[in-house]
Amino acid sequence: MSGQAPRPGWAAVHEAAVALVDEAGARGQVLRLVGSTGIRLHCPPAAAALDRLGRPAKDIDVVCRHEDRKGLRRLLEERGWEVDRDLLVAMEGRRYAFRHPVSGLELDVFVDRLEFCHTIELRNRLGARDVTVPVEDLLLQKLQIVRQTVTDRMDASAVLATHPVSEGSEGPEAIDARYVAGLLARDWGFHHTAIANLAALRDHPEGNGAAATVAERVAALLAAIQAAPKSVRWRARARVGERMQWWQDVDEREAVY
Amino acid sequence: MAKQADLAGRGVFSRPASGLIRVAGSADVFIYNVGLVSVGIAIALNQYYGPSLYPGAGIWLSTLLAALGMLAVAATFYYWSVIFPRSGGVYVSLSRGLSPGFAFVGSLVETVILLYYAAFAASLIVKVGLSSFFATVGVVAGNQTLLDWAASTAEPSGVFWIGTATLVLAGVLLATGTRRYFSVQKALFALAVAGTLVLVAVLLLGSRDTFKANLTELTGLDYAGVVAIAKQNGYETGSFNLGTSIAFLVFPLLPLLGAVQSIGLGGEVKRVRRSQLFGMLGAVAATGLLIALFDGLAAKAFGYEFQGAIGFNSISGIADGSTEASVGASPWFTVLAGILTSNVLLATVIMATFVAWIWFWVPAELAYTTRTMIAWSFDRLAPDRLGYVSQRFHTPVVAIGLSTAGAIVFMWLIAYRNIAFLSLIEALVVVWGAAMVAAILFPRTRRDLFQASPVAGSRIGGVPVMVVTAALSLAFFALVLYLLWNDPIAAGPMFTLDHLSREFWIVLGIVVFGVAWFLGTRLYRRRQGIDVDLAFRQIPIE
Numbered sequence: 124m125s126g127q128a129p130r131p132g133w134a135a136v137h138e139a140a141v142a143l144v145d146e147a148g149a150r151g152q153v154l155r156l157v158g159s160t161g162i163r164l165h166c167p168p169a170a171a172a173l174d175r176l177g178r179p180a181k182d183i184d185v186v187c188r189h190e191d192r193k194g195l196r197r198l199l200e201e202r203g204w205e206v207d208r209d210l211l212v213a214m215e216g217r218r219y220a221f222r223h224p225v226s227g228l229e230l231d232v233f234v235d236r237l238e239f240c241h242t243i244e245l246r247n248r249l250g251a252r253d254v255t256v257p258v259e260d261l262l263l264q265k266l267q268i269v270r271q272t273v274t275d276r277m278d279a280s281a282v283l284a285t286h287p288v289s290e291g292s293e294g295p296e297a298i299d300a301r302y303v304a305g306l307l308a309r310d311w312g313f314h315h316t317a318i319a320n321l322a323a324l325r326d327h328p329e330g331n332g333a334a335a336t337v338a339e340r341v342a343a344l345l346a347a348i349q350a351a352p353k354s355v356r357w358r359a360r361a362r363v364g365e366r367m368q369w370w371q372d373v374d375e376r377e378a379v380y
Numbered sequence: 381m382a383k384q385a386d387l388a389g390r391g392v393f394s395r396p397a398s399g400l401i402r403v404a405g406s407a408d409v410f411i412y413n414v415g416l417v418s419v420g421i422a423i424a425l426n427q428y429y430g431p432s433l434y435p436g437a438g439i440w441l442s443t444l445l446a447a448l449g450m451l452a453v454a455a456t457f458y459y460w461s462v463i464f465p466r467s468g469g470v471y472v473s474l475s476r477g478l479s480p481g482f483a484f485v486g487s488l489v490e491t492v493i494l495l496y497y498a499a500f501a502a503s504l505i506v507k508v509g510l511s512s513f514f515a516t517v518g519v520v521a522g523n524q525t526l527l528d529w530a531a532s533t534a535e536p537s538g539v540f541w542i543g544t545a546t547l548v549l550a551g552v553l554l555a556t557g558t559r560r561y562f563s564v565q566k567a568l569f570a571l572a573v574a575g576t577l578v579l580v581a582v583l584l585l586g587s588r589d590t591f592k593a594n595l596t597e598l599t600g601l602d603y604a605g606v607v608a609i610a611k612q613n614g615y616e617t618g619s620f621n622l623g624t625s626i627a628f629l630v631f632p633l634l635p636l637l638g639a640v641q642s643i644g645l646g647g648e649v650k651r652v653r654r655s656q657l658f659g660m661l662g663a664v665a666a667t668g669l670l671i672a673l674f675d676g677l678a679a680k681a682f683g684y685e686f687q688g689a690i691g692f693n694s695i696s697g698i699a700d701g702s703t704e705a706s707v708g709a710s711p712w713f714t715v716l717a718g719i720l721t722s723n724v725l726l727a728t729v730i731m732a733t734f735v736a737w738i739w740f741w742v743p744a745e746l747a748y749t750t751r752t753m754i755a756w757s758f759d760r761l762a763p764d765r766l767g768y769v770s771q772r773f774h775t776p777v778v779a780i781g782l783s784t785a786g787a788i789v790f791m792w793l794i795a796y797r798n799i800a801f802l803s804l805i806e807a808l809v810v811v812w813g814a815a816m817v818a819a820i821l822f823p824r825t826r827r828d829l830f831q832a833s834p835v836a837g838s839r840i841g842g843v844p845v846m847v848v849t850a851a852l853s854l855a856f857f858a859l860v861l862y863l864l865w866n867d868p869i870a871a872g873p874m875f876t877l878d879h880l881s882r883e884f885w886i887v888l889g890i891v892v893f894g895v896a897w898f899l900g901t902r903l904y905r906r907r908q909g910i911d912v913d914l915a916f917r918q919i920p921i922e
Contacts, residue, residue: 193771208767212754213400213467213647215557216774238401372650373399379647380467380751380758380767 131227133174136160139228140183144254147198152191153249157237157264158184161255162278169281182229186245186256189234192216204230213379220376240370241267241313243306258286259302266317269370279324284333288343298340300347308351311360312369321345402650408562409642409649409659411569412747415740416638417667418501419576420714423674424508424734425631427713430675431684432691433869436618437628439675445626446633447668449856450640453812454660455849456819457640461660463822463833465652468755469644469748470815475759477826478818480916484761485894486811491749492890493808495783496801498550498749499790501741502543506533508712509738510542513731515709516718519598520727530708540795544788550743551784554750555775558648561743568736575733576670578726579717583677586720591681594722599706603686609701610689617685630863630870632671634805637812638741639663644748653834674713682716690716746783753779759915760905761898803871803883806864813857819850 131139140160147154156164160183163170187195196206199221207220219232235246243263251257265271265279282298289297307314325341328334353361360369404412422443430439460473470490474483511534518526532538553561592603611617618624642649642659649655678687690711693701703711707719714734718727754776757767770777793799823830823844830836830844838845864871875884905912 196771208769209758210400211769212767212776215559215769239399371401374402374650376400377647378466378758380755 133163133170135226136183136228137164139223139226140164140185141254143183143185143199143230146202147187147191147195150194150198152187152194152198154185154187154191154195155245155249155252156184156255157186157233157245157261158182158231159274159278160184162261162265162282165255165258165261166281166285169285182231184231184233186233186235186237186249188246188249189216192219192232192234195232199230209378209380210376237264237267238371239264239267239373240269241310241316242371243267257299258282258296259299262298263303263306263317266320267313268320269316271320271323276320276324276327279320280328280333280337283324283337283340286340288340288347290347298344300344301351303344304347304351307348308357309354311353311357314348314357315365315369318345318348321348402648403558404562404642404645404649404655406651406655406658407566409645409655410662411562411565411740412645412744413639413642413659413663414667415565415569415737416641416744417635417663418638418737418741419572419635419667419670420734420737421501421504421508421741422632422635422667422671423678424504424712424714425634426671426675427678427687428691428694428710429631429869430628431688432615432695434624434628435616435688436621437624438620438622439625439628439632440672441622441625442628443632443636443668443672443675446629446636447664447672449629449853449860450633450636450664450668451661452849452852452856453816454640454664456816456846456853457643458656458660459835459838459846459849460815460819461643461646461649461656462653462835463829465646465649466755467645467647467751469641469752470812471752471755472646473643473815474818475916476829477822478814480759480761480913481895481898482814484756484898485891486814487752487756488894488897489807489887489890490811491752492786492886493804494745494749495786496790496804498547498742498745498783498787499543499794501738501745502546502550502787502791503539503794505546505735505738505742506539506542507710508714509731509735511538512709512712512715512718513728513735515703515707516715516731517724517727519707520718520722521724527708534709536795536798540791543791543795546739546742547746547784547787547791550739550746551780553743554747554780555770555773555777557773557775558747561747565740565743568739572733572736572740575729575736578729579733580673580677582717582721582726582730583674583681586681588681588683590722591716591720594719598719598722599703601690601701601703601706606693606701607685607689609698610692613693613696613698613701615689615692617688627863627867630805630860630867632668633860635671636664636668637808638744639667641744641748644751678713678716681720687716746780746787749783749786750776750779753782760910760912761901799882801883801886803864803874803881804886805871806861806874807883807887809857809861809864813854813861816850816854816857820847820854823847 140156141164144154144156196219200206203225204221204223207222210218210220217234217238221230221232235244237243237245243260245256245260248257248260255261262279262282265275265282268275286296286298288300290300307317321341321344325338328337426439426443430437430442464472464476466472469487471483471487474486511530514526514533515530518524518530533542553564595601595603640660642656646652690702694704694710699705703709703715707715709715714731717730721727721730753762754767756762757764766779766782767776768778769775823846835844835846840848865873874881874887902912
């Protein structure tokens with residue numbers, strides 16, 4: 124688009140993202156990073172690999188609590204961010220988009236949850252880690268995509284390559300398989316998408332030099348997911364299977380008005 | 381420069397980024413459109429005015445002809461909503477496809493007309509819905525309190541305050557969010573459909589003899605006597621007449637025009653091609669068939685001649701041949717159905733069902749006009765404030781409030797001045813007709829946009845299907861305009877060389893205001909360094 128500032132580099136994205144989380148925190152607001160920026164911040168060893176593979180710096184995606192929306196918007200506007208009016212009307216408080224006219228950065232703010240092909244509730248997990256949402260949710264955000272792109276697979280591989288899979292909360296740097304399996308055991312559609320994506324990661328690893336590690340961790344995750352007892356709703360939906368669409372349609376973000 | 385870039389960049393196909401979950405699915409679009417048709421209003425108007433004022437008209441045929449014409453309109457609006465999947469109604473297609481100035485003025489006219497119809501629907505909730513509800517249930521149950529309520533709600537103050545409360549309720553519902561609005565509509569739709577099935581069963585199982593006996597018992601009217609009184613006062617029954625059937629099609633057309641109004645929500649619709657196709661064409665077909673079916677059911681249960689006679693007596697003010705004196709309500713279809721059942725529970729279900737059907741019209745019209753206003757605001761043709769989103773409710777409360785307030789003004793005029801702006805519909809037909817002209821020209825005048833759109837491949841013999849459906853729609857609208865213009869019962873001419881109607885002055889006033897506003901705003905924005913015309917130059921997909 125003409126008239127836009129050039130796309131900022133990763134360093135600028137990193138700096139702005141962390142500063143934003145800190146500033147919001149200083150005002151009592153809980154803000155956590157998600158998306159590829161969250162993954163790069165959470166997986167520093169993977170960031171270099173992603174750079175080598177040409178994974179470009181992305182916009183900033185954050186999640187906030189619904190009670191923090193007003194204060195957060197005030198903070199952002201004080202810092203020169205301009206709200207996307209179109210999305211403001213269209214999303215009715217469930218999501219916001221901002222753009223910084225000087226830096227050229229774009230910021231997506233999600234409220235309480237991530238709603239894409241599948242929904243990931245984050246409200247009760249926002250305070251669990253500093254700066255980003257927990258690593259399981261960073262991974263789930265990539266696993267919920269029905270038609271993954273190469274960059275989505277690269278991000279998911281980066282998380283798996285840099286974090287071991289555990290059978291419980293064994294610290295912030297391990298992927299809690301029980302949490303992932305428990306969540307997927309309640310939602311057949313999400314389960315169906317996630318295991319397909321995990322299988323693809325195992326069978327067609329992205330070239331980050333850790334294919335064996337990723338495959339081993341995917342296998343551990345799949346085993347946990349398979350072993351988890353499924354809810355009645357999950358079993359009922361499983362009987363219908365793919366005869367009915369199992370994901371929400373996600374459109375390109377175009378002007379609504 | 382940032383503002384300029386923003387305007388230029390807000391093209392239909394611009395700025396792909398993180399995905400967006402849109403609010404309205406196929407079912408929501410279908411229900412929105414069916415709600416705007418308001419099956420209750422359609423049946424009530426058909427059966428009250430058809431046999432009485434257009435004797436010989438095949439009401440079912442008029443309805444099906446209107447639906448057939450609306451299928452072409454629906455197909456064209458469907459193509460528009462695929463090319464421009466944005467909210468804002470015909471303003472979006474006219475501004476990008478024909479002329480921004482005409483689009484603004486035309487959509488301003490459309491907005492005022494639709495606000496009138498929102499108020500009109502709210503008044504029908506009171507008159508046809510609640511008043512008849514209390515009257516019928518009161519008569520069937522022998523309850524004087526309900527009969528008193530029926531009389532008081534039909535008073536101008538009753539119509540105004542209950543109608544205003546209905547409009548405010550619709551505005552509040554929209555202000556709480558589109559998702560909640562669609563959820564409420566879904567629940568009400570299920571109830572309305574269930575109630576309609578009950579009504580179908582009542583009409584199918586109820587006999588003419590039962591109706592005659594109940595009519596005498598509950599109202600004191602004699603079935604044959606009602607017909608005789610009407611004939612004595614000039615009512616002429618006629619055998620089936622094709623010309624009269626065509627003339628009457630403007631009555632079922634009025635509600636059926638609603639079946640395509642999901643074009644106003646274009647940007648909020650998921651899988652726009654599937655949802656709008658099903659939502660628009662499905663709504664026209666389903667409601668057209670349902671409304672036509674009720675003509676057959678009504679004829680079976682009450683008799684065509686009787687419906688005509690009692691309607692004629694009611695409209696002519698012949699008290700001893702109608703239900704006003706005994707029941708306290710006009711012989712709307714629902715009142716007759718209530719008499720047929722002679723059962724408090726069934727009568728309650730039937731009347732409540734019709735109130736629900738009429739209700740759908742109110743918030744849906746307000747939603748449509750609200751989105752047009754927001755589209756003006758985002759195109760910088762209206763103040764930014766119009767698109768203001770409340771930080772508390774997260775909805776465009778200013779636009780919703782303005783729409784509601786506008787409808788309340790019309791509510792006052794309807795209740796206290798007994799004003800019926802019948803020929804306003806002619807202006808609406810002209811505006812929508814312009815959208816058809818734009819559709820015919822669009823593949824040539826905006827070739828780049830058309831070729832880049834998903835509908836470019838839909839052709840018949842090399843001609844875009846959109847052009848074919850638009851041409852058919854234009855011919856249909858021309859027929860409708862002719863019928864309305866030459867029928868003083870349905871509308872009458874908006875103006876003649878000898879007489880300029882109130883509706884003419886209203887439309888002229890809106891047009892003059894709209895032209896002045898558009899030119900003034902463009903000049904004002906230019907002084908701000910903003911070229912509003914950039915907003916209308918959509919960026920084709922690369």
